[in-house]
Each structure stands twice: as structure tokens, then as C-alpha cells.
Amino acid sequence: MKILIVSVLASFFFCEASNSFNRVIELTDRFLEVKGDSQWLVMFYAPWCGHCRKMEPVFMQTAQSLANTPVRVGKLDCTRFTSVASELGIKGFPTVLFLKGDEVFTFSRDRTREELVDFARRLSGPPVKFIDSCTDMQVALQDEKLFFVYVGERKGDLWLAFETSAKHLQDHLMFFAIEMDCLKWHLKEAKSPAVAVFKEGGNIVMPPIGLDGGVNETVQQWILAEQFEDFVRITYGNLPLLLKTGKILVLVVVDEDKVGTLTHEMDTFKRDLEAVMRKNQEEFREKVQFGWLASPEIGNSIAITTLPLPCILAVNSSSYQYFLPEKESSILDQEEIVEFVRAILDFSLVPQGGRSYSTHFQRTVFEASVSLGQMWRGNPVLTSVLFGLPLGFLSLICYSIFCGDIMEARDDDEDQLIDDEFHEKKE
Ligand SMILES: *[C@@H]1O[C@H](CO)[C@@H](O)[C@H](O)[C@H]1NC(C)=O
Numbered sequence: 479m480k481i482l483i484v485s486v487l488a489s490f491f492f493c494e495a496s497n498s499f500n501r502v503i504e505l506t507d508r509f510l511e512v513k514g515d516s517q518w519l520v521m522f523y524a525p526w527c528g529h530c531r532k533m534e535p536v537f538m539q540t541a542q543s544l545a546n547t548p549v550r551v552g553k554l555d556c557t558r559f560t561s562v563a564s565e566l567g568i569k570g571f572p573t574v575l576f577l578k579g580d581e582v583f584t585f586s587r588d589r590t591r592e593e594l595v596d597f598a599r600r601l602s603g604p605p606v607k608f609i610d611s612c613t614d615m616q617v618a619l620q621d622e623k624l625f626f627v628y629v630g631e632r633k634g635d636l637w638l639a640f641e642t643s644a645k646h647l648q649d650h651l652m653f654f655a656i657e658m659d660c661l662k663w664h665l666k667e668a669k670s671p672a673v674a675v676f677k678e679g680g681n682i683v684m685p686p687i688g689l690d691g692g693v694n695e696t697v698q699q700w701i702l703a704e705q706f707e708d709f710v711r712i713t714y715g716n717l718p719l720l721l722k723t724g725k726i727l728v729l730v731v732v733d734e735d736k737v738g739t740l741t742h743e744m745d746t747f748k749r750d751l752e753a754v755m756r757k758n759q760e761e762f763r764e765k766v767q768f769g770w771l772a773s774p775e776i777g778n779s780i781a782i783t784t785l786p787l788p789c790i791l792a793v794n795s796s797s798y799q800y801f802l803p804e805k806e807s808s809i810l811d812q813e814e815i816v817e818f819v820r821a822i823l824d825f826s827l828v829p830q831g832g833r834s835y836s837t838h839f840q841r842t843v844f845e846a847s848v849s850l851g852q853m854w855r856g857n858p859v860l861t862s863v864l865f866g867l868p869l870g871f872l873s874l875i876c877y878s879i880f881c882g883d884i885m886e887a888r889d890d891d892e893d894q895l896i897d898d899e900f901h902e903k904k905e
């Protein structure tokens with residue numbers, strides 16, 4: 479009996495502790511008054527929204543991961559507290575904002591715990607985090623997958639440019655500043671001051687800035703170009719940033735199943751491209767970003783067609799034009815992939831697509847037909863009612879306008895039409 483009571487008590491305290499620490503706080507109108515008191519990560523939701531419900535558990539895990547940080551995590555029902563929603567300009571659900579002081583940042587990455595936690599961690603500190611000791615630098619090297627660092631005295635044009643870029647990109651990237659000494663071993667060729675990126679165990683130092691072009695623009699463009707790991711998984715969440723790299727994106731298009739695995743053929747093909755990337759890094763790194771598209775929809779939309787899987791697709795991130803190998807990509811060997819990339823870089827392949835008006839139109843039509851197809855597969859009855867009914871009425875109206883005068887004369891045609899419409903509805 480005693481043991482039972484103890485264990486009940488223990489579990490009670492345990493729940494209490496974990497609740498009070500890591501709770502997602504349900505916010506009300508009063509949020510507008512208290513939001514200035516600390517840093518907030520808030521999900522704005524509506525009870526009827528399916529994506530919000532799907533995000534709920536992810537958001538709870540996020541709150542737990544942020545338990546030992548100054549960030550408080552909350553959610554707000556926008557249908558009940560409309561004043562807060564309109565004050566903060568919430569337009570869709572779910573919207574996740576990070577609020578500190580008067581600053582508001584909108585979360586735009588994939589809705590995973592990892593992305594949400596990184597987003598909050600980056601924003602909870604200053605745009606550039608100062609590192610004073612070599613030990614802290616080692617910690618950063620271990621903890622961060624990818625970060626930018628300014629090395630040297632914190633003054634002058636390069637520092638200002640670095641700080642400005644950090645302010646713009648704080649919600650996406652991590653920025654540090656440090657004195658030279660600790661990094662001697664890492665950045666051998668760099669002269670202080672310098673800007674570098676650390677990724678995948680190595681580092682790249684920003685080349686000296688030429689006389690043309692402003693320091694601010696050059697630093698920001700370099701950071702945008704270097705912000706991804708060497709072989710990146712591309713999703714709707716990071717695509718907008720990839721299009722800002724200014725590089726040629728060389729991608730393998732595959733189709734992941736629900737648990738994130740690939741068929742043997744697709745996996746082999748993906749590894750081939752990665753091998754090509756590692757072997758030819760020196761030659762391509764500056765101009766090419768390699769990666770893989772986990773779901774083919776993005777690729778199909780860029781190429782305005784249903785791509786065979788797996789395949790290689792290259793995209794000029796500045797012009798949105800794309801390139802496909804002449805041979806069917808699944809039978810390309812590594813040497814042929816290298817040739818393909820070289821041909822793009824020396825302009826001997828003709829790009830297709832792009833952002834022109836007609837391409838845009840084609841893309842819209844293509845995407846609409848794809849969504850219609852998906853809707854059809856998901857729920858054929860609803861789709862045919864939604865589209866069949868208005869079409870049926872439209873054809874009736876057209877019929878009566880254009881063929882009104884011969885209506886009486888051709889009774890059987892009318893029967894035929896009603897018959898057709900009936901079938902359409904039934905489908
Ligand atoms: C870069 O931007 C910062 C902040 O906007 C500004 O103070 C500085 O003068 C700019 N530097 C140059 C060289 O334009």
C-alpha cells in the first residue's frame with residue numbers, strides 16, 4: 479500500500495514537473511499585453527484546420543526541447559481571439575511566429591521539431607553571437623552543423639557588412655564572431671579580418687572582395703551562396719532560399735515513401751550523384767549546388783512535365799530555367815553526369831523553361847491539372863460533383879443560348895444532353 483501511494487505521488491510530481499516546464503501555453507487576448515516580457519514562439523491556429531492538428535504533437539515536442547532556454551512556447555486560437563490575430567497580421571493557419579521585443583519573425587521552413595527548435599535558438603540570441611574563448615569555439619564546432627564566422631576586430635566595412643547580413647538572415651542561419659587566435663589551426667590562409675563558413679567538418683574562407691560591387695552586397699551574396707551543406711535535401715521549406723544561391727542546382731529527383739526510404743534503384747542513383755559531387759568538388763563547388771528532391775512534385779513543376787523517376791534535373795537558380803540530360807537519366811554513369819554538368823556550365827546545353835510569361839502560364843495549367851488529378855484520386859465523387867455540376871449547368875446555359883431557337887425542333891438532342899449530364903454527375 480505504502481509503495482503504491484509513493485509511486486502515485488511520484489508520478490504526480492513527475493507529471494507536474496514536466497508539465498510546468500515544457501508546457502505549450504494556451505494564450506488569450508492578454509498575450510498582446512504580456513508578449514514584451516519575454517521571447518515567444520507561438521503557433522496561431524484554428525480548431526478546424528487539419529494542418530494545425532497535425533502540427534500539434536510536433537509543437538509539443540518543440541516546447542520540450544526548448545525547456546531550458548529563455549523561449550516560452552504558446553499557441554493561440556485565432557477564431558476566439560481575433561483581435562490578436564489581426565494585430566499580428568495572421569493570414570493562414572498554422573502560422574508560427576517568433577516574437578522578441580518589437581521584432582516578429584515568421585517561420586517558413588518545414589514543420590519539423592528540429593527546424594522549429596533551430597529557428598527559435600537562432601533568434602533567441604543576438605544576430606551575431608560573440609565567442610570569447612577557444613573552448614567555446616570548440617563547443618560551437620561540435621554543436622552547429624553549419625555556421626558563418628567573422629574573425630578579427632569588430633570594426634570596419636567587412637564587420638559592418640557581416641553584421642548587416644546576420645541581421646537579415648538570423649532566422650535562417652547561425653553567425654558567430656571571434657578573435658583570430660583560436661582559429662589559427664582552422665583557417666590557415668585567412669588574414670584577419672575574414673569571413674568563413676564551417677560546414678561538414680571543413681571550412682571555406684570568403685575570397686577577398688574585388689573593387690567593383692559594394693561590400694554589403696558581396697558579403698550577403700556570398701553567404702546566400704554558401705548557406706547549404708554540400709548535398710542538400712530539398713523541400714518546399716528550403717527551396718526559396720536555394721533559389722537565392724545564384725548557383726546551378728543539380729538535383730536527383732526521387733520519390734520517398736512515407737517513412738523516408740527509397741527504392742534500391744533510386745538510392746543507388748542518388749549515391750552516384752553524391753559521389754560525383756565529392757569527386758569533383760574543386761571544379762564545381764563555386765558554381766553548382768548538388769542535392770536531391772525527396773518528392774517529385776517540385777521537379778515536375780519546374781520542368782512542367784511528369785519526370786521519370788529517378789532522374790537528374792538541373793536548374794539555373796537565377797533564371798529558373800532547367801536542363802535535362804539527353805539520355806534517359808537512370809542509365810547515366812558517373813562520367814556522363816560530369817559531362818552533363820560541364821556542358822551546362824560552358825553553355826553548350828540549351829536551357830528550357832524559365833520565368834517567361836508563356837512558361838508561367840504552362841506551369842499554372844500543369845499544376846492545376848496535377849492538383850485536379852490528385853483530388854480525383856483522393857475523392858472521385860466529390861471532384862466530379864464539384865466540377866461536373868457547374869460544367870453541366872454551363873453547358874445547359876450555352877445550349878439554351880446558342881441552340882434556343884431550335885430547341886423545340888430537336889427534342890431528342892435535348893434528351894441526349896440531359897442524359898449526358900446525368901452520367902457526368904453519376905461518375
Ligand atoms: C553596409 O550596411 C550598413 C548597415 O545598413 C551601413 O551602415 C554601411 O554603411 C554599409 N556599408 C557600405 C560600404 O555600404
Ligand SMILES: *[C@@H]1O[C@H](CO)[C@@H](O)[C@H](O)[C@H]1NC(C)=O
Nearest residue numbers: 726794796797822823825829
Ligand atoms: C543562369 O541564369 C542567369 C540569369 O539569366 C544567366 O546570366 C546565367 O548565364 C545562367 N547560367 C547558366 C550556366 O546557364
